[in-house]
Amino acid sequence: MQLTVDTCGEISYNKDMDRTILHCDMDGFYASVELLKYPQLKNHPVAVCGNPENRHGIILAKNAQAKKYGIKTAETVWQAKKKCPKLQLLPPHHHKYKEYSLKINEIYQRFTDMVEPFSIDESWLDVSASLKLFGTGREIADTLRETIKKELELTLSVGVSFNKIFAKMGSDYHKPDGTTVISRDNYKDILWPMNVRSMFFVGAATADKLNKTGIQTIGDLARADRTLLTALLGKQGSMLYEYANGLDSSPVSRYSEREKIKSxxxxxxxxxxxxxxxxxxxxxxxxxxxxxxxxxxxxxxxxxxxxxxxxxxxxxxxxxxxxxxxxxxxxxxxxxxxxxxxxxxxxxxxxxxxxxxxxxxxxxxxxxxxxxxxxxxxxxxxxxxxxxxxxxxxxxxxxxxxxxxxxxxxxxxxxxxxxxxx
The missing domain is CATH 3.30.1490.100 (DNA polymerase, Y-family, little finger domain)
Known part of the structure; x- marks a missing residue:
């Protein structure tokens, strides 16, 4: 990475060089925040759900222990309880999640101003200009995990890569509380053997269309004919071809430039x-x-x-x-x-x-x-x-x-x- 410092003291980098992108994804965010109040339940299967009496009986989040029972987000409470009769249910407190989300993003901004929230518990960080200050992408990711664990008693998983898509997929690769580096040298070994359904932006319907043409893995998608993918899926086909081959070049926005609330x-x-x-x-x-x-x-x-x-x-x-x-x-x-x-x-x-x-x-x-x-x-x-x-x-x-x-x-x-x- 070639870094330069301008006359105003701003650090910049050569855009022709690879970026270092982090995707930070909080582990079981809603459930983890609720468990701060109930530490005695930490090692028990726990889910956050709406009140069944109010007809809000849907699982909103679950912890790692509940996940082992096959409990899924958006399934009904009675389905979850059937899988795990001892499942502990906690009500949601959305204002708490918002407060912790702000605190988490404030910690990210200690390392870079290029922080782009993707959801309440996920953010991309471009730390390319911060490497000489804080170490490698892996070192920054590990420091973030330790900082958030120490200050907020929460854990997150981080993907480190040269583009946003692979960083996002990396944060899903080693959960909970893990760092995964997906580089130009290893992305084919890590990602290409995975089922094509694991590709970011590939939903069930798209995966079914791809499977019917013989595309079963992300590697199959990367090696497919781009023209045929476009004919099959339109613009999405060409986009997925680029993503599978590591050709994503979308930038990480600055936190101050995030889109204003519209409603x-x-x-x-x-x-x-x-x-x-x-x-x-x-x-x-x-x-x-x-x-x-x-x-x-x-x-x-x-x-x-x-x-x-x-x-x-x-x-x-x-x-x-x-x-x-x-x-x-x-x-x-x-x-x-x-x-x-x-x-x-x-x-x-x-x-x-x-x-x-x-x-x-x-x-x-x-x-x-x-x-x-x-x-x-x-x-x-x-x-x-x-x-x-x-x-x-x-x-x-x-x-x-x-x-x-x-x-x-x-x-x-x-x-x-x-x-x-x-």
Whole structure:
């Protein structure tokens, strides 16, 4: 790697040389975060799932012990319990996962500013310009694993390679708590014998098409005729040919350049179907409160509100309303949502699930306009003070320290502690 230092002290590298890319993937992230509170369950099979009583009975994450029983993400709780009757079930706390994700990415940024989150528990790092400061790619990966283990008591697996695709596949190769280096010298030995289904971006349907043409392994894919792959799969065929041959050149974005949030929403399936406006107001009050508090956390406002309604037959309608002024106030989101529901839904019909989303977001510091709901001037400022005070109380004493009267002791399954900030 050829490094240079410019007049401003910035380290750069020769782009014609191989990059050193890391893909960092947290091990059983949701389950690992939950087990910090329950260390006595660490060596037991554990899964994180929604509340079956609220019809959220799906496995969201599992630890290594549960994985040994064949338990899979997205299967139902009863299927998982059938495989492992002693499976310990824990509820999700999405705000915790978000908090730990931010802490983890802050640690990554100690080594490079080129950090590109791929999901809440995965990130790519380009450490090409950091090698002389922190050692080889493997050494940086091992240092990251030890740092996160020491500071956060969590483990991760890291793939190290010369491109993003192979780094991603490397992080899956040795789990949990492992480092795998996939280089130009060994990628054919490591990756090519693997089933083509293991290739990044190859789903079940694509794998089936490839299998029918005789392509069973990643090596078969790499040696296939590119023209035939394009005829079979379109542009995806050409892309997969490049990936299998290590030809990916996509860059790692800087953390500061990551895409801005485009919407903020929250939805839930209720313990029982909503019947009538009284039920609807309870649900909309809670959901609007969650959406508004998230907007304030992200320092954003929405110019519009979208409501998705699902009935017991799983039919969904989606309606939205544009506001005359951007908002991050629960009161305004509530009124907009109720107006949408009242104008687009027969109130005698039951509702299984509601989702409320703030759309067309802008920075909260952008110029204020008059509110649609006449919370003008002093009155609107007072409402914002009230809602920010509620934020502060919850931050200090817990999410359920203060709630709206109509939401307390509800029987529809609203649990603010599980749904507060994702």
């Amino acid at each position: 903020v929403g929250n939805g839930t399936t209720f313990r029982r179907n909503l019947q009538g406006m009284d039920d609807i107001k309870v649900a909309v009050t809670a959901l609007s409160d969650i959406v508004a508090s998230r907007l304030r956390k992200y320092q954003m406002k929405g110019f519009g509100v979208k409501v998705d309604i699902k009935d017991p037959e799983f039919k969904v309608i989606s309606r939205q309303k544009q506001l005359s002024a951007p908002t991050n106030l629960a009161e305004e989101i509530f009124h907009a949502s109720i107006e949408i529901i009242a104008s687009s839904w027969r109130l005698r019909d039951p509702i299984r699930m509601l989702t409320i989303t703030a759309i067309n977001l802008c920075d909260e510091n952008e110029s204020e306009q008059l509110s649609l709901f006449d919370l003008e001037g002093h009155a609107r400022q007072e409402q914002e003070k009230i809602e920010r005070t509620i934020d502060n109380i919850r931050a200090k004493f817990g999410d359920n320290a203060i709630n709206f009267g109509r939401v307390i002791n509800n029987d529809i399954g609203i649990d603010l502690d599980d749904n507060r900030i994702e």
